[in-house]
Amino acid sequence: MAPPPSSLYTLSFFLAALTTLLVCASLRLLAILPRTPFRPQPIRRKPIATRVLIVLGSGGHTHEMFYLLRELDTSKYTHRTYVVSSGDAFSAQRAVEFEGELEVREKARLRRKEELEEEEDEKLEGQNGKIATQNEERQACTGPDHYNVATVPRARHIYQSILTTPVSSLWTLWKSFPPLLAAPPLLPDQSPQTPYEAAAQDLPDLILTNGPATGVIIVLGSLILRFFNLRGANSRGKCKTVYVESFARVKTLSLSGKLLLRVVDRFVVQWEALEGKGGRAEFWGVLV
Template sequence: MASPPPSALYTPTFLLALLTTLLLCLTLRALAILPSRSPKPRLRTPGTPTRVVIVLGSGGHTQEMLYLLRDLDPAKYTHRTWVVSSGDAFSAGRAVAFESEMESRAGSGHGKNVGPGTFDVVTVPRARSIHQSLLTTLGSSLRCLCACFAPLLGFTTASSMAQAPTKDLPDLIVTNGPATACILVFAALLLRFFNVRGAQSRGKCTTVYAESFARVKTLSLSGKLLVRVVDRFLVQWEGLEGVGGGRAEFVGVLV
């Protein structure tokens, strides 16, 4: 008995079943990488080098982030990658000054939270400029997305201090709301979705979002976009606790 021609298999019913199966697999995979409502912190071996990616935004976002990290322990977070948008020389300069201050404290022996480490400042294309039309925003956002994979995958150059930078994925990503942060978090989710370099299986690219102190009653646009996909979503006003399906955590004033 002759077998049916291959073209006979591609019936509308078969294609619909194939599409449904594919969508189901993608949905289950997405649910597997998204955080639960009660995230459980992953335990790390003491002394293990830790890499953190910090996203800075112009003006107030940068000021708040640097104040948020004022007690950062460089002996624990041994490599720090600062991500800034193109044209934001202010944030890049503040990141370098922040690192220089930590290095000075280490040299003078003042304070306990000092130690070895490396850092770099990475510039990515701006996701969206002020007054940019929505028609061209898609293109600039895609350029930003492609550029965000480099700092996540460790294709950066170390600045200052002695040790060579790790080429591993970041253990932690910290942001507080600039538009570039949304793109970078999405890039991290893609790495976890496809488990690139074990991003999901090894617990890499954990994301923490700290909502701006200025957001008292409602979330920022970035906050609304990220509240359900980041691992920890922190707010500084009690009135915002529990928003986003119960994901927002009130932790008090951070800045």
């Protein structure tokens, strides 16, 4: 004889359900959290277009981030989303400047290449009249269509009480999902027309942060996406995270570093004394 349904509403039933849920959640967390230490795994086919999400912070963090990104290859990282805290006009401005520099650099490179090709063409024509210019090179992606600046509310204002910080952090977390999920389309309500636009309106492939509090919250947001495999965040291998500890931290990790040490896919430090922290901090020399 089956027990009546009311017998399900007992304390022991809830405890059992809660335990099952906890066990499942822990197993899921173990499954999505990174292996220790990082081992590069080559992919079979390089995607044509990717999106990288870059978290900018207060002055120092932003400066260092752009030093890190100085060799950014826009033909591989075709869309950049810069996340800044509300009120941080400096970082937003630096992002626009940096993209401007990328554009100028790319134009100069193209001009040089054209000149070289012209010279070569002349030579070749002199020899046998054959022009061989195969263009298998990936296209560089610079200009306003290939980046966006997203703003999230500040996690903690200066002089804000420590008691209300969790509340404002939750608000930041909530507001960090839109930039995590997609960059805004070029035209409102337009479906992507090119692979580049499709990548831009998809989850980021890579998330870069170097220490601002917003970065910790964005990484937490990406973990939630991976935990529930929202939009295939986990199964498609999206939202890979890289944390770079500040160049100014020589012997001890920053608070953001300590929080993210076991969570990010790669944890990179810039001084030898920090190598191997948490069994996974990598050191490859000064990077900035």
